[in-house]
Amino acid sequence: xxxxxxxxxxxxxxxxxxxxxxxxxxxxxxxxxxxxxxxxxxxxxxxxxxxxxxxxxxxxxxxxxxxxxxxxxxxxxxxxxxxxxxxxxxxxxxxxxxxxxxxxxxxxxxxxxxxxxxxxxxxxxxxxxxxxxxxxxxxxxxxxxxxxxxxxxxxxxxxxxxxxxxxxxxxxxxxxxxxxxxxxxxxxxxxxxxxxxxxxxxxxxxxxxxxxxxxxxxxxxxxxxxxxxxxxxxxxxxxxxxxxxxxxxxxxxxxxxxxxxxxxxxxxxxxxxxxxxxxxxxxxxxxxxxxxxxxxxxxxxxxxxxxxxxxxxxxxxxxxxxxxxxxxxxxxxxxxxxxxxxxxxxxxxxxxxxxxxxxxxxxxxxxxxxxxxxxxxxxxxxxxxxxxxxxxxxxxxxxx
Ligand code: HEC
Numbered sequence: 001x002x003x004x005x006x007x008x009x010x011x012x013x014x015x016x017x018x019x020x021x022x023x024x025x026x027x028x029x030x031x032x033x034x035x036x037x038x039x040x041x042x043x044x045x046x047x048x049x050x051x052x053x054x055x056x057x058x059x060x061x062x063x064x065x066x067x068x069x070x071x072x073x074x075x076x077x078x079x080x081x082x083x084x085x086x087x088x089x090x091x092x093x094x095x096x097x098x099x100x101x102x103x104x105x106x107x108x109x110x111x112x113x114x115x116x117x118x119x120x121x122x123x124x125x126x127x128x129x130x131x132x133x134x135x136x137x138x139x140x141x142x143x144x145x146x147x148x149x150x151x152x153x154x155x156x157x158x159x160x161x162x163x164x165x166x167x168x169x170x171x172x173x174x175x176x177x178x179x180x181x182x183x184x185x186x187x188x189x190x191x192x193x194x195x196x197x198x199x200x201x202x203x204x205x206x207x208x209x210x211x212x213x214x215x216x217x218x219x220x221x222x223x224x225x226x227x228x229x230x231x232x233x234x235x236x237x238x239x240x241x242x243x244x245x246x247x248x249x250x251x252x253x254x255x256x257x258x259x260x261x262x263x264x265x266x267x268x269x270x271x272x273x274x275x276x277x278x279x280x281x282x283x284x285x286x287x288x289x290x291x292x293x294x295x296x297x298x299x300x301x302x303x304x305x306x307x308x309x310x311x312x313x314x315x316x317x318x319x320x321x322x323x324x325x326x327x328x329x330x331x332x333x334x335x336x337x338x339x340x341x342x343x344x345x346x347x348x349x350x351x352x353x354x355x356x357x358x359x360x361x362x363x364x365x366x367x368x369x370x371x372x373x374x375x376x377x378x379x380x381x382x383x384x385x386x387x388x389x390x391x392x393x394x395x396x397x398x399x400x
Pocket of ligand 1: 316318337339354365
């Protein structure tokens with residue numbers, strides 16, 4: 001029994017010895033007591049030409065980056081490049097979708113222009129700036145994910161993360177020599193110099209996200225979650241619990257076919273002759289303009305009515321007919337050019353004819369019955385008369 005215990009300790013010790021023998025020097029670290037010392041030390045170390053070194057402080061020390069010889073933090077240019085790329089990609093996307101892939105006339109506006117593209121451009125810019133910054137900083141510059149740096153678990157780290165200032169020169173620096181670095185630190189007035197060792201086997205330990213066990217666990221958890229979700233949603237709720245889901249109830253979707261009615265239309269039309277409450281159907285619907293000559297404008301000619309007519313005309317008619325009825329609207333040849341509203345035909349028309357065109361449409365001009373109320377249509381007719389009178393003003397129309 002005793003022999004066993006002794007053997008155990010002997011073995012334990014020899015194993016420790018072996019591990020100690022395989023320790024390799026990772027870096028030499030030095031602790032300084034004041035920020036002034038760390039500034040001086042950093043500029044001396046970088047001045048001597050060391051490249052693989054880093055400074056650690058318990059709080060940000062201004063201009064330490066300059067003292068370390070870091071010319072310009074790369075993260076700025078990386079973020080800027082991402083941002084510019086995002087900006088141009090977003091603009092390119094908006095231009096391509098708006099004017100190449102799916103050109104759509106919307107109120108005569110250009111297919112591509114800057115103002116409506118700004119929100120997307122803004123989003124694209126900050127999105128790629130964010131990606132570039134995170135990826136550039138974490139992966140390219142900070143070389144993450146790497147959580148097993150030999151410096152992490154040392155007395156040095158405890159101090160520099162509390163109240164001391166430290167510098168570490170890595171052993172794989174081109175100029176590194178243990179004695180020279182120790183000598184340098186001593187001459188700079190380091191209060192504590194510590195060699196940092198590592199076991200080569202430890203460094204090959206990958207961080208958890210590359211660890212097979214970790215990945216397998218993750219996949220396992222995800223699979224279990226998926227199965228549980230599937231069973232609760234599909235089996236328990238749908239089959240075990242007799243839940244009357246709406247999507248399973250017999251119904252007809254809008255715009256879809258139904259074999260129930262002879263014409264196979266799922267949607268029902270109103271019975272012929274149905275009139276909506278409070279609505280008087282237009283009795284000359286579809287008739288030629290000769291039929292409407294007796295139709296008279298029910299609205300008085302008043303400032304209010306004419307202003308209402310002007311407002312509605314500018315909204316609904318001016319895109320094609322132009323603000324003054326000359327047929328020079330903003331659609332700029334994206335729609336057949338309408339005739340002038342000052343031609344002799346329209347000038348000689350009765351009010352009813354103009355109303356008829358608005359209500360019924362005429363050839364390519366669509367009906368505005370659905371968009372503009374009856375009264376507003378009559379107000380527009382008055383306003384068209386105003387435009388005509390203004391264009392053909394006589395001397396006596398001028399104020400004296
Ligand atoms: C989408 C463009 C468009 C809009 C909007 C539009 N029109 Fe027209 N309009 C036309 C075109 C094109 C014609 C010529 C139709 C034809 O070939 O007979 C026309 C014809 C007319 C005519 C008959 C002119 C003639 O000489 O035969 C009148 C009157 C008229 N529009 C009034 C209006 C009024 C009032 C509005 C606003 C409620 C309006 N239009 C809105 C395109 C438009």
